[in-house]
Every structure is written in structure tokens, then in C-alpha cells.
Amino acid sequence: xxxxxxxxxxxxxxxxxxxxxxxxxxxxxxxxxxxxxxxxxxxxxxxxxxxxxxxxxxxxxxxxxxxxxxxxxxxxxxxxxxxxxxxxxxxxxxxxxxxxxxxxxxxxxxxxxxxxxxxxxxxxxxxxxxxxxxxxxxxxxxxxxxxxxxxxxxxxxxxxxxxxxxxxxxxxxxxxxxxxxxxxxxxxxxxxxxxxxxxxxxxxxxxxxxxxxxxxxxxxxxxxxxxxxxxxxxxxxxxxxxxxxxxxxxxxxxxxxxxxxxxxxxxxxxxxxxxxxxxxxxxxxxxxxxxxxxxxxxxxxxxxxxx
Amino acid sequence: xxxxxxxxxxxxxxxxxxxxxxxxxxxxxxxxxxxxxxxxxxxxxxxxxxxxxxxxxxxxxxxxxxxxxxxxxxxxxxxxxxxxxxxxxxxxxxxxxxxxxxxxxxxxxxxxxxxxxxxxxxxxxxxxxxxxxxxxxxxxxxxxxxxxxxxxxxxxxxxxxxxxxxxxxxxxxxxxxxxxxxxxxxxxxxxxxxxxxxxxxxxxxxxxxxxxxxxxxxxxxxxxxxxxxxxxxxxxxxxxxxxxxxxxxxxxxxxxxxxxxxxxxxxxxxxxxxxxxxxxxxxxxxxxxxxxxxxxxxxxxxxxxxx
Numbered sequence: 001x002x003x004x005x006x007x008x009x010x011x012x013x014x015x016x017x018x019x020x021x022x023x024x025x026x027x028x029x030x031x032x033x034x035x036x037x038x039x040x041x042x043x044x045x046x047x048x049x050x051x052x053x054x055x056x057x058x059x060x061x062x063x064x065x066x067x068x069x070x071x072x073x074x075x076x077x078x079x080x081x082x083x084x085x086x087x088x089x090x091x092x093x094x095x096x097x098x099x100x101x102x103x104x105x106x107x108x109x110x111x112x113x114x115x116x117x118x119x120x121x122x123x124x125x126x127x128x129x130x131x132x133x134x135x136x137x138x139x140x141x142x143x144x145x146x147x148x149x150x151x152x153x154x155x156x157x158x159x160x161x162x163x164x165x166x167x168x169x170x171x172x173x174x175x176x177x178x179x180x181x182x183x184x185x186x187x188x189x190x191x192x193x194x195x196x197x198x199x200x201x202x203x204x205x206x207x208x209x210x211x212x213x214x215x216x217x218x219x220x221x222x223x224x225x226x227x228x229x230x231x232x233x234x235x236x237x238x239x240x241x242x243x244x245x246x247x248x249x250x251x252x253x254x255x256x257x258x259x260x261x262x263x264x265x266x267x268x269x270x271x272x273x274x275x276x277x278x279x280x281x282x283x284x285x286x287x288x289x290x291x292x293x294x295x296x297x298x299x300x301x302x303x304x305x306x307x
Numbered sequence: 308x309x310x311x312x313x314x315x316x317x318x319x320x321x322x323x324x325x326x327x328x329x330x331x332x333x334x335x336x337x338x339x340x341x342x343x344x345x346x347x348x349x350x351x352x353x354x355x356x357x358x359x360x361x362x363x364x365x366x367x368x369x370x371x372x373x374x375x376x377x378x379x380x381x382x383x384x385x386x387x388x389x390x391x392x393x394x395x396x397x398x399x400x401x402x403x404x405x406x407x408x409x410x411x412x413x414x415x416x417x418x419x420x421x422x423x424x425x426x427x428x429x430x431x432x433x434x435x436x437x438x439x440x441x442x443x444x445x446x447x448x449x450x451x452x453x454x455x456x457x458x459x460x461x462x463x464x465x466x467x468x469x470x471x472x473x474x475x476x477x478x479x480x481x482x483x484x485x486x487x488x489x490x491x492x493x494x495x496x497x498x499x500x501x502x503x504x505x506x507x508x509x510x511x512x513x514x515x516x517x518x519x520x521x522x523x524x525x526x527x528x529x530x531x532x533x534x535x536x537x538x539x540x541x542x543x544x545x546x547x548x549x550x551x552x553x554x555x556x557x558x559x560x561x562x563x564x565x566x567x568x569x570x571x572x573x574x575x576x577x578x579x580x581x582x583x584x585x586x587x588x589x590x591x592x593x594x595x596x597x598x599x600x601x602x603x604x605x606x607x608x609x610x611x612x613x614x
Contacts, residue, residue, distance in 0.1 A: 208515040
């Protein structure tokens with residue numbers, strides 16, 4: 001069952017209280033694709049880079065089961081570059097540089113061989129680009145998951161709302177849920193956002209975990225308490241990639257299975273933040289993934305029925 | 308199995324975005340005692356009030372199984388009074404007034420009939436007063452739970468550390484855990500704090516839930532996502548009261564049972580914040596408590612083994 005991942009493939013330069021990187025590989029689709037690759041090997045990427053992007057990274061993606069036929073390589077242009085500096089609490093950051101480069105004029109093209117995808121992950125991008133991908137698919141995927149951010153709420157709300165109306169699962173953080181709904185209570189925010197079209201809403205709370213809502217139910221998954229959070233960049237994308245990768249693997253989009261997907265996504269996010277950039281997502285073993293998921297089980301399981 | 312609850316019994320005046328109260332009943336021991344009364348009826352209170360404190364509240368406590376023989380009533384003096392105003396996020400507040408009144412010269416006296424208590428809840432108070440209660444008990448209780456706050460870390464750290472060293476379970480919030488340990492990571496903070504003497508540490512994260520640590524294990528309980536948080540005052544005390552009340556009822560202080568206690572405590576805290584002051588803790592039915600606990604089960608349960 002094929003998974004189409006759309007989003008940025010980028011260079012990042014990151015500064016955290018633990019250290020500083022030069023240009024390293026980043027991008028929403030990179031994180032999401034790598035995280036998903038632990039669950040399914042039938043991943044198709046749509047994105048754009050410049051001719052400065054390393055072939056060895058593309059080879060690495062291919063070796064992890066990510067098809068890069070839909071990755072446009074623009075000759076004579078540069079890859080999208082973002083740099084940011086995290087504050088001491090690691091929850092907030094300042095953007096230092098955003099060089100759109102190839103992203104400034106990105107027209108996604110979904111290759112013919114991708115068009116029957118059953119699962120679609122729309123990583124954070126201009127909503128109009130996300131919509132353009134949906135419009136190129138002759139059959140609606142079984143499940144469309146969309147990530148976005150406050151920036152688009154500020155400058156492209158109309159396009160954003162049109163795109164949100166087309167998807168099944170929206171993933172945003174708590175501040176974004178409040179901004180989008182105008183409600184402080186996340187329960188009320190979720191009710192309002194589910195009126196916009198999506199059947200499911202995931203509210204990501206970073207170190208405080210994530211909430212999954214549909215109109216009838218709510219599920220909460222914690223973040224794993226870690227000794228050190230080294231670099232939060234890509235955590236949300238790794239979460240989304242693990243989530244949709246697990247759903248694509250299990251071919252089950254019931255609420256019960258989405259709960260499991262949230263846990264697997266949270267596990268991938270917990271790996272992501274333990275090292276700089278995508279480093280920790282490149283060669284995890286199945287045992288490492290299984291053990292990490294077991295840590296989540298152990299963290300929250302209790303049995304009231306024994307009382 | 309008797310539970311001794313020590314802490315303030317007070318008047319509060321509270322302002323939140325939802326409204327404003329005149330003097331209403333508050334105090335750590337009031338909240339903790341009421342929350343515990345849904346689990347055990349053998350509760351002994353040690354505290355102090357002035358002669359302005361209403362007899363009907365004392366009668367209400369008695370009717371809920373709270374013995375007030377150890378509640379000193381100082382003639383010609385006034386009850387401790389606190390007033391505060393919550394910010395729009397309900398997570399932060401400004402203290403407007405703190406009139407210590409009877410609390411300024413409080414010498415707790417544990418009545419003879421209380422002295423064989425097996426469970427001791429030390430609500431937030433000057434650490435020296437908490438220690439004075441421990442010192443009056445001829446036999447060490449089976450379990451001592453202690454709450455405290457950043458204020459004592461600022462002005463009475465030496466006394467605080469001496470008292471912490473004597474207890475089994477310390478309950479503090481995340482900012483306090485960071486202040487007490489000097490560590491930002493809550494995992495590292497917990498490791499350091501457990502070196503100070505307590506066998507268990509509960510880190511309360513308000514709307515983000517609570518963590519229970521011992522040296523080998525960690526457990527996370529969410530807070531229930533609520534449509535409205537009306538008044539957060541007393542939530543931590545209600546949590547602690549529900550926690551120790553449940554442990555006293557079940558007479559089981561294993562880590563597994565403490566996990567259940569954390570869930571029951573979280574349930575009591577969720578009731579507390581739904582109304583102003585202690586109002587919601589006065590006449591809950593057993594069904595309401597059971598249903599609320601079931602909401603916590605439903606919120607976090609997932610079954611990875613089905614995959």
C-alpha cells in the first residue's frame with residue numbers, strides 16, 4: 001500500500017544549548033519519509049532541491065525504501081535553507097535565516113507511478129502547494145494527513161481553510177490549534193477545527209505529548225521523558241511520518257489503530273530529538289523501535305480493574 | 308487505616324477570567340481532606356483557623372469523615388487569607404494578598420488519638436511545621452507524602468531539605484523540580500531529587516498531567532482535557548488528597564498501586580478545577596468518581612499487542 005510524502009527537503013543549520021551544526025540535511029518530507037520507512041518500504045517522495053543537494057543523501061533515502069522519482073532537482077539553483085536557534089527551554093526558537101531558494105517557485109509534479117497512492121502525507125508547505133498535490137490525484141487516497149503551521153494562518157488563511165477541508169487528519173501544535181479556532185480550551189478548539197472538515201485532529205504538545213480527537217473520542221499519548229533533548233527540529237515531522245507509516249503498514253484507519261499510530265509516531269519523534277538533525281533516524285534497528293514503543297507502554301499502563 | 312492530613316484551612320478570594328469570588332473556603336488541607344474523603348472515612352485533620360471560620364464548614368468536614376479534633380480554633384484571631392488572580396492561560400497567577408493571621412504563629416499539635424496514623428499527608432506549609440508534625444508521631448507512618456512550593460526553596464531551603472529527607476513521596480510542580488535540582492530535564496531532576504531522601508517523586512504539570520518516579524521506574528498520567536478550567540486553585544492539593552486517600556483505602560504502597568493512586572488523584576483534581584473553590588468536592592457520588600476514572604482509562608488506553 002503506497003504512501004506519498006510531500007514536503008520540504010532542505011538544509012538546516014541549528015543551534016541549541018548543546019551545540020551548533022553547519023548545514024545539515026533537514027526538511028519536513030525528509031524527517032517524515034525516514035520515520036515512515038521503519039513501517040513501510042513503499043514510499044514515494046514529491047519535493048524539490050537544488051543541484052547543491054548531495055546525491056549520497058538521495059541514495060540513502062532510496063536505500064531506506066523512499067522512491068525519489070518525484071524529487072525535482074533544479075539545476076543552477078539552491079536547496080531551501082533554514083537556520084534557527086533554540087532557547088534554553090528547547091520549546092521555543094528563533095528563526096535566523098529562511099532562504100526559500102528552489103521553494104520560491106515550487107510546482108509539485110506527482111509522477112504517474114505515484115498517482116494511485118492510498119496514503120498521503122502533506123508535510124508543512126504553502127497550503128496552495130498541498131492542494132495542488134491533492135488535485136493531481138485521480139482517486140482520493142484512503143487517508144490524507146496534513147501538517148501546517150501558524151505562518152500560513154497569518155498570511156494564507158483562505159487557502160489554508162480550503163486545504164484543511166480536503167484532508168482526513170490535521171496535525172498542528174497547541175498554540176496553532178488555539179490560533180486556528182480562537183479557543184483557549186483544546187477541547188473546544190478541537191470541536192471547532194473538526195467542523196472545518198477533517199475527521200481527525202492531532203494536537204502536538206511537544207514534550208507534553210499529543211492528543212488525538214475525532215468528534216466522539218479523545219486519546220492522549222505522552223512524550224517520553226528523556227534525559228536530554230538534543231535537537232527538537234523535525235520532531236513533529238517524524239511524529240507524522242511514524243503515524244502515517246504505521247497506518248500504511250497496518251492498512252487500518254480505525255480510531256483504535258490511529259491510537260497505536262500516535263504511539264509509534266511519538267516513538268519516532270523521541271528518537272529524532274536525541275541527536276542533531278536526521279542522524280538518529282537513519283539506521284535504527286527493529287529492536288530499537290520495538291523497545292522504544294514498549295517504553296511508552298510501560299510509561300502509561302495501569303490497571304484499574306485490579307482494584 | 309487512618310490518614311492524618313496536615314495543612315492550611317483558609318479563606319481564599321479568587322479571580323479568574325470566568326469570574327470572581329468573595330471569601331470562600333480554601334486551604335491545602337481542606338482540598339486534600341475532601342478529596343481523600345471519597346476513598347477513606349478515617350481522616351484526621353491538623354490545622355488552625357480563627358474564630359471567624361464557619362462552624363458549618365467544620366460540620367461539613369465532619370460529615371465527610373474528617374475528624375477535626377486537631378483543628379485549632381484561635382479565639383480573637385483571624386483565619387489565614389489568600390487572594391489571587393489567574394491570568395488568561397489559567398496556568399499562571401498573581402498573588403494579591405497573603406494575610407497569614409493565625410498561621411503566623413502556628414504550632415501544630417497532633418492529638419493522642421491521631422498518633423498511630425499509618426498515612427500522613429503534609430500539605431504545603433513552612434517545612435519546619437511539617438517536620439514538627441513528623442516529630443510528634445511515636446511510630447513512623449507507613450507512608451508520608453509531602454507537598455511544598457518554590458517559596459520555601461527561596462527562603463527556607465535548609466529546613467526544606469531536612470524535611471524532604473524524612474518523607475516517602477514528594478509532590479512538586481515541574482518548575483519547582485527544576486529549581487530544587489538545578490536540572491532542566493525532568494528525568495535528571497527526578498534522579499537528583501530522589502537522592503535527597505524520598506523514595507518517590509511526583510512532578511505535577513497541571514494541564515499537562517503528572518509524572519511519578521522512583522529510582523527504577525517512571526509513570527505518566529495525563530490531565531483530563533476539559534472544556535473549561537474554571538478555577539485551578541486547590542488542584543494540586545486535591546490530587547495529593549485523592550492519591551493518598553486511595554493508598555490508605557487500598558493499603559498497598561507498591562509502585563503499581565501508586566500508579567492507580569495517581570489516576571485517582573488526577574480524577575479528583577479534574578473535578579476540583581471545574582468549579583470555584585471546594586464546591587465540586589463536597590458531594591460527588593461514587594458513580595461520578597468511577598465514571599471520571601473511566602474517562603482517564605479511555606483517554607490513555609491502547610493495545611499494541613493487537614498489532
